[in-house]
Amino acid sequence: MPHSLIAQNVAQVSGYVRDVKTNEPLIGATVLLEGTELGAVTDVNGYFTIRNATPATYNVKASFVGYQSQTKFNIVLKSGGIPDLNFELQESVEQLEGVTVRANPFRKTEDTPLSVQKLSPEEIATYPGGNNDIAKVVQSLPGVSGSVGGFRNDVIIRGGAPNENVYYLDGIEIPNINHFSTQGSAGGPVGLLNVSFFEGVTLSSSAFPSQYDNVLSGVLQFDQRNGNNREYQTNIRVSSSEAAVTTEGPLFKSKNEEQSNTSFIASVRRSYLQLLFQAIDLPFLPDYWDYQYKLSHKFDNYNELIFTGVGSLDNISINVPDEFSPDQQATLDQIPIIDQWSTTAGLSWKNRFKDNSGFMTTALSTNILNNRFQQFDDVAEQEGLVFNNDSQEQEIKFRYNLTKFLNEWTVNTGFIVQQAIYSNKSERIDSARGFSYSNSLNFTRYGIHTQASRKFFKERLGVSAGFRMDGNTLMEGGNAIYKTFSPRFSVSYQLDEARKWSVNASIGRYYKIPPYTILGFADSTGNLLNKNTKYIQSDHLVAGIEYLLTPSSRISIEGFYKKYEDYPVSVVDSVSLANLGGGFSVLGNENVESAGLGRTFGIEFLYQRKFTKNFYAILAYTFYKSEFTGFNQEQYLPSTWDNRNLITFTGGYKFGNNWEVSARVRYLGQTPLAPVDEEATLASYPTIIRNYSRQGDLLLDPFNQTDLRIDKKWNFPKWTFNVFLEFQNVFVQQLPSEPNYGLLRDDNGNVITPRQLVKIEELDNSSLLPSLGIVIDF
Known part of the structure; x- marks a missing residue:
């Protein structure tokens, strides 16, 4: 392949850096591709673009003065069709002399400090055996199993029945996440949600915040x-x-x-x-x-x-x-x-x-x-x-x-x-x-x-x-x-x-x-x-x-x-x-x-x-x-x-x-x-x-x-x-x-x-x- 053509096969990544509580854009935040010298600084909208990257998998780190740094892992940069990469930074605690405070990459909240599991877009898209089925992907999470024989997408969480769970799409409750769903329950053989849509999936199997109703498992x-x-x-x-x-x-x-x-x-x-x-x-x-x-x-x-x-x-x-x-x-x-x-x-x-x-x-x-x-x-x-x-x-x-x-x-x-x-x-x-x-x-x-x-x-x-x-x-x-x-x-x-x-x-x-x-x-x-x-x-x-x-x-x-x-x-x-x-x-x-x-x-x-x-x-x-x-x-x-x-x-x-x-x-x-x-x-x-x-x-x-x-x-x-x-x-x-x-x-x-x-x-x-x-x- 001619060198001039190879040189065009570069990737870029864009997105926003915001305050996790207020959603306020953070102006002047630094975003870096770890392992490289490539990076960018956010503009007045909290927006950044990193250009001319070699297509590969990176960990991407966002930093801002007075905030805990956040790293997004397993980010695949491609020459086409890359979705935005969005960061939400948390204000940092007081630093103690001689002590390095480690930012927790497995972020949780005070109202749900237990049993919280998250999957990134790349983990969802390349899940083995899942055939791009988000309901099957969920079954890889701790404490989650499917029905007998593994041929259905029932979500069984720590021994609870399939209908004890609730599902939310951007805050909108959806009663069914499967094709051919069992009425009165929520399982079925094939998931109906498109993995290409998701920034991530979060499972809470205990300590449910009070805003969620009708949930047992x-x-x-x-x-x-x-x-x-x-x-x-x-x-x-x-x-x-x-x-x-x-x-x-x-x-x-x-x-x-x-x-x-x-x-x-x-x-x-x-x-x-x-x-x-x-x-x-x-x-x-x-x-x-x-x-x-x-x-x-x-x-x-x-x-x-x-x-x-x-x-x-x-x-x-x-x-x-x-x-x-x-x-x-x-x-x-x-x-x-x-x-x-x-x-x-x-x-x-x-x-x-x-x-x-x-x-x-x-x-x-x-x-x-x-x-x-x-x-x-x-x-x-x-x-x-x-x-x-x-x-x-x-x-x-x-x-x-x-x-x-x-x-x-x-x-x-x-x-x-x-x-x-x-x-x-x-x-x-x-x-x-x-x-x-x-x-x-x-x-x-x-x-x-x-x-x-x-x-x-x-x-x-x-x-x-x-x-x-x-x-x-x-x-x-x-x-x-x-x-x-x-x-x-x-x-x-x-x-x-x-x-x-x-x-x-x-x-x-x-x-x-x-x-x-x-x-x-x-x-x-x-x-x-x-x-x-x-x-x-x-x-x-x-x-x-x-x-x-x-x-x-x-x-x-x-x-x-x-x-x-x-x-x-x-x-x-x-x-x-x-x-x-x-x-x-x-x-x-x-x-x-x-x-x-x-x-x-x-x-x-x-x-x-x-x-x-x-x-x-x-x-x-x-x-x-x-x-x-x-x-x-x-x-x-x-x-x-x-x-x-x-x-x-x-x-x-x-x-x-x-x-x-x-x-x-x-x-x-x-x-x-x-x-x-x-x-x-x-x-x-x-x-x-x-x-x-x-x-x-x-x-x-x-x-x-x-x-x-x-x-x-x-x-x-x-x-x-x-x-x-x-x-x-x-x-x-x-x-x-x-x-x-x-x-x-x-x-x-x-x-x-x-x-x-x-x-x-x-x-x-x-x-x-x-x-x-x-x-x-x-």
Whole structure:
């Protein structure tokens, strides 16, 4: 290649440096590419640009007088399509003579000093085995696992059920982050959020700030970046199962302006998984679209308006295999037909006070899930209806949050008012579990919250205390908001003057309203059967210690205890709904009572190393127990998520010439299940009935899988080409799966009479799964 062409393949990086509390631009801050002499100084808007860098991976450091320096690790500079790099600096503590105070690269806040994990954009984009699926990426975080067999994106945090988490996109709550989501829960097989949008992902698995409602196990915040406000950029991504296009740029930018006050970023993604499934003659064909967008407008230095949203179109259709096999036929019998769409859209206004005394955020949003779920005796011909669920749930939310800086205190307060609209036409044909009703709900939910935080003793001691209360106009006693008074308190202390050692602890009570599928369940005359259910209550006690090994690595040990009360218990099956939500049916569409208790507790070890010397890694081991009761509150049974041992490792090494190898290792202990009630299942087939009185009698083998990814980037003038090759299950481990049952058939697939239920012989699923993908940025 001619030298003149190579010389054009240079990279640059731009972004902003602001005060972390006030969001005030820091003028004259210095930004450097570590290991080089390249750098820049911010202008009056806090904006910087570093030019003429060699395309490679860098750590980038921002410094400003009177503030703690901040380093962004693992920043890939390319010749095209580089998003802004934004810093938020914190005012520095008083320096002590002869002591170097180490800035913590794993920044936490006083209100959430524990169990906070963050992933950078590069860690998200190159996650091995994730196929650019943000929901799978989250499962690499400490204490987080998926459902049995690892084929779904259920987020199980420290033994809590999948529907115990909440998800926020730039402060806008989104109820579903997966395609083909389980109504009443949030899991599904494929994530619907685009990884190209994110500046980072933050998981809080304890010590939740009071502004977040309806959470029992985890808060996941997806921070979207603003679109480029100077020039247009496009990202094209093609993988083994889908293709996506993301575009961004300025709006209303005049020729003499360097940047616009208005920018956008938008994407659309299309699957072709259904074509692959049809080619290999599988009995079902999943087909999906999704879209995501963000529009930002900056009125002035103190006011910004953001309009953002995400949505999906999902369909599972039937494909009758050409040749009969017992396992394929059992899958065909039991697979539902799903026609589902979802959308979330929100408008938020952030007003920063001119005296830097605080800011307020006002948001109006709506989310809709439309779910048609059907099962048939003969699914190929769609004859013999077994179960029909035709429902829609919608929320219209108004949130207001005020943050004030009062001397050394930071006070956050606000409220939420939301309208919940739910309708369902549902029918199950079953002599023991059958029902038929058509019903709709329209009621108001509301909540208030306050939290105050402060640091003492030269910022070595941090304390935070707060509360929230929630109510609604539907449930019996729902307006007695004092019953959901949920206090919380957290404390953190840096033990040594160098700020290497810190201890953290929190205690709090949290509440969650039952899913609308429970609240809307009715008898044939339309009478609501579950109006007397209660908010689910969970008390958390967490404590831990952390040590900064180096400026880029840490180790921590954390113990946790969660106690549950008033968990819904199925009247028919006498099982806590804490055990459910990991399948493809509908969670909670049945009669329940708030009678269940539960507890999860354990200890977690974490080692994390940010990108230094070409290597980064997260290694975590969690030992925990998760158990719940049915109606007998004296009998605790292991939950479906009680795997006891969870090991996760994610790491990568970057070689020269833009080569990278990364790996993910997951180990999940035995999974307790309730065995199938064969007599009841035969009577209700294709519905599978379990004997939940024997929950835990069936133990699936441990799940153990290693995934490998190889990336190679080529930089050309103004554009970048990236190829990645992934290998899932590189050690060809046998992956556990639930026992499968079907009707006894002859060699031609005809049912033998009288009908008999048989256990299908377990298939070998220990294959290596390779996949190839490309990413183009320009």
